[in-house]
Amino acid sequence: MDFEVINTTTSDELLKAIAANQNSNFRIGAGFTDLINQLKKQNTEELTIINIAQLKDEAYTQIVEEADGLRIGTLATASDIVDNNFIRENYPVLHQAASKLACTQIRNVATLGGNICNVSPSGDMTASLIALKATCHIVDCNGGERAELLSDFIIGLKKTTLKKNEIIKNITIPMNDHHNIISGYEKVGSRKSMEIAIVSLGYHIQMNNDGTITDAGVSCGAVAPTIPFATSACDFLLGKDIQDLTEADKEEFANKVMEYASPISDVRASEWYRKEVLFNLSQTIFS
Amino acid sequence: MEKELKVIGKSHRKLDGKERVSGKAVYGHDIELPNMLHGSILRTAHPCAEIISIDTSKAEALEGVECVITADDDVYDVNNISYKRDHPILKKGTVNCNRDEIAAVAARTKEIADKALQLIEVEYNVKKGIYDPVEALKNEAPQINEFGKGKEQFGNKNMAESFHYEHGNLEEQKAKSKVIVKRTYELPRVTHACMATSNITAEFSPFDGRLTLWSSTQVPFLYQRDIAHALKMEPSKIRIIQPIIGGGFGSKLDMHPFEPICVLLAKKSGKPVQILFSREEEFVLSPTRQPMVIDLTTGCDENGKFTFREVEIIKDNGAYTSWGATTPFVMMQSYSSLYQVPACKFDSHAVYTNNPFAGSFRGYGNPQATFSIETNIDLMAEELGMDQSEIRLINANYKGEVTGQGLHFKTCGAIPALEKVIDESDFEKANAEPKGDRYKKGIGLGSMLHVGGGAKIYRSDGCGTVLKLDDYGYLTIITGSNEIGQGSETVLAMIAMEELGIAEEKIKVINTDTDVKPWDVGVHASRTSFVAGNSLLGAIKLMKEKLNKKAVALLDVVTDDWEYADGKMTFNEFEIKIDKVAREMHFGTPHELCTVNYFYEPPSKFQDKDFKGDVSGNYAFASQAIEVEVDTVTGNVEVLNVHVSQDVGRVLNPIGLQGQMEGGLATGIGYALTEEMIYENGELKNPSFHGYKLLTATDMPPVHFYPIETYDEAGPYGSKGAGEAPLIPTAAAIANAVSNALGVTFYSLPITAEKVLRALKEQKEKNKEVLV
């Protein structure tokens, strides 16, 4: 592999580097855990890498509690997320997703932004953020900013709305309305670590003190070209009392989740298995 | 009986442990010679085809390419390779499997070599190919390997190898049987997944015709002979140097085509050449465990005593025949002699197909055999209404037993091992307990028998040792045996420390160079500590005779009873430093060096033409009780606890032994649950760790290991070989545990989550039918 690397340490340098390379072939590199694998398979002679791993700008690196939610810099690593107490307490779905990613060595360098921008249907942190209704904050090389719901940002297999002159700066997650939550990330695979999800299910359900469901987010990974937000399954739950959910309700919920699943068969699992497991898992999250 | 020992039996870190974990160890990949070129090999694009033409001109023209070879090259003056000599090194005319080598390039860099491969144009006439051994046996099937001698030898052109064995009166025993269980088992292709990929560096001198190979072979002297045969050379002109080897597990028992190819490139280019496999090549190219279908019929009488076993095996040999075709040697031991078996009939046929050829793999056929035997035992127990533990105990092997095959168990820890795991796992209770709701628990048993004192399958199963005690009291052990990570060189150092009282820092083990070391058959059959250990003990005895004699002369005392400790020899009040004795030998008359030379050949015998005879110096026995938990939502099986008890004769290095247990179990658990090379029409679909589910450290359950010491007099300090055993009964015990958890029996491995969910679904549907 033979490519040029531009190291950036400030957002100014970063935006300049992006601006300067608009007419050439460049890639952003953060933790490089996806990128290096991809570059192995292609000709890298004409390629420039803009390395953001050394960026010192807090807007890109920090995890900050704000009035209306949590802001996570694109360069936060899976380990940073695992170690964050606020996330563990308030967003178990994200905590679990990050802690089930790869292994310690990879988690120490794999970034949140890299996970999102790799746009894999089995991206664990991405799947959990979709269930959390996260928003991406994007800057362009002229300093322009825009925000977009993560589930809108991803538009297809390996496709996002990100333009060549743009980069993700950070993401925000809305504050929970209630402390009463059912939240978790189920990842199915045959190894406990170093496993890409065969199927995953992220869920973050909020209830008021009476147990009435006031908000729900459900996403399913590795069963479609993108990671779908299971809107109709979520809508089905809204307004229901969590204690009153019957077996039939749970089955209907699972059936609604299945509407979003159109998995393929590959060497790791068959379509049949992926569907069967997603259905089974969807029923278990309330027990 | 057991002698009081100071070093043996106490945990000792591996001699090369620090080098390995600090990254200082020099693997084959780290070797760099002046002017060295990098080789790459072009493999067929189709597993079964005729080659119409090969055009290498564009590759040759590429800047940086030094030479390209094909089977039409002048330098290609070679013999076929492999156990049956049915494997051309480079292929022309036809290709028979996805590994087939067509051409090779040596270039200044690996990148250039790989680029050159893409410029080689090969025209194929693609054929359908045969990927199922049963199809290959049919009359209308074409002959797959043109060098195969199946027609003459076994009456079928696609039969690569065939074994028949029997003992006892089968019909009589069948008549006695109250229960007869007949089942068909299917075993997958799995791979060794060595962490260091295969590698070789070759340097050929045109001046004296000598060849030096830096190779990761595990059998350097057989390899030297194989290379010599392949390349029509004299073996002694070939020097094999083994850099640190990052895993063998049997994969490096055969010589593979890339090795002589590398030599041919070195010969043609006149420069050293190195070939390193990528991870994908390692998956595609290293030999696999034999996939096979086993039909097993077994019986027992009304008391649960075993009566007979009748087994018929069809093995997928792949396109060429490697050492792997001889795995029935080991399998027939298990069928004939694991537990008491009055009558046994065994037939095994290895059949050519257009699949990749299988090779040898730790356990050598035994995990497959044991899986079928132990599953059938559970089924017989169930039918009889007998405990799974009891049926095993009443049939277990015992001390003094001479089995139908002629294996003589002079010591035998089978019953103690079984009792230990039954007891420690609280087997009866766990077996009967309610299984749980979403997560269902189960427990299963499996036992095994394996050679423990080498195995005489080559004309010599011995090992030579040269010892040198220098003027400063440092001991050099030059052993024929080699180290591929199993820790045997540490055991050798421990033996020398024990016997000669020399400190570890004064001991050097030299074992990597065939020009220096005496002969040994290689690392396989769990033999190294046993054979090399005995060889070292023999050499030490000779050295002590020399030292004793000199000490007597120096101290003017008459005795043979010297004690060796702390660098000194003592007898009553007489004491002398061992280095002083060595110096006095050297500098005093009659001037001799303190060196000795010894060769040990184990007492084992060749089996006769009916495969009967006492083939090993001793035998290892083991039982495992494994607890699992099945997630009925995902189908995943988690191994909760492994209780393993093994007759190791005597524990030499506890920490090394524990390492062998854990490593073996990791392989065994993967074999049981997750590992499988997925082949479709001769092509591997999952050549990466992403798709091939090798387990990781985080998947390892707690391992409760209870060694059984039977002090077998054949082994060093009473020890037996231990390396292969820990993975042999694992799949069997896990399969039995899953069956205990779910009430469904699995007849094929691996027991994947998908198989489990499908079985649960079928079970549910059946139950529904019953209700209706």
Ligand SMILES: Cc1cc2nc3c(=O)[nH]c(=O)nc-3n(C[C@H](O)[C@H](O)[C@H](O)COP(=O)(O)OP(=O)(O)OC[C@H]3O[C@@H](n4cnc5c(N)ncnc54)[C@H](O)[C@@H]3O)c2cc1C
């Ligand atoms: C062995 C192994 C195991 C793995 N296991 C898992 C797993 O279990 N679960 C999982 O989800 N993933 C897994 N991955 C994938 C990978 O580790 C994750 O997707 C990780 O989060 C990627 O982050 P990174 O910082 O390494 O990204 P990089 O490789 O640096 O970048 C990935 C992509 O994102 C782009 N990018 C990065 N940051 C930005 C930004 N701020 N703005 C715009 N584009 C950006 C890059 O240009 C590139 O296209 C695994 C990878 C490996 C090698």
